[in-house]
Amino acid sequence: MRIVNLSLPENLDINEPELKIILAGELYEREKLSLGQAADLAGLSKRAFIEIMGMYGFSLFSKSEEDLLSDIANA
Secondary structure (H helix, E strand, O other): OOOOOOOOOOOOOOOHHHHHHHHHHHHHHOOOOOHHHHHHHHOOOHHHHHHHHHHHOOOHHHOOHHHHHHHHHHO
């Protein structure tokens, strides 16, 4: 996995785990990562990632039905 260093404003109230979840959710919605890859990036199991996605305003349903069924079959 590639390592990226990022400078954030001091007044931004966000920690590293939360930032990983937000980045993973955004990349998943843009179909840059699979569900499993996004969960790995966030440091969560697939189940935990799915459960937390809604809390951050991300949708699992941006993918086609076929893609969702494939993700479920591979879980």
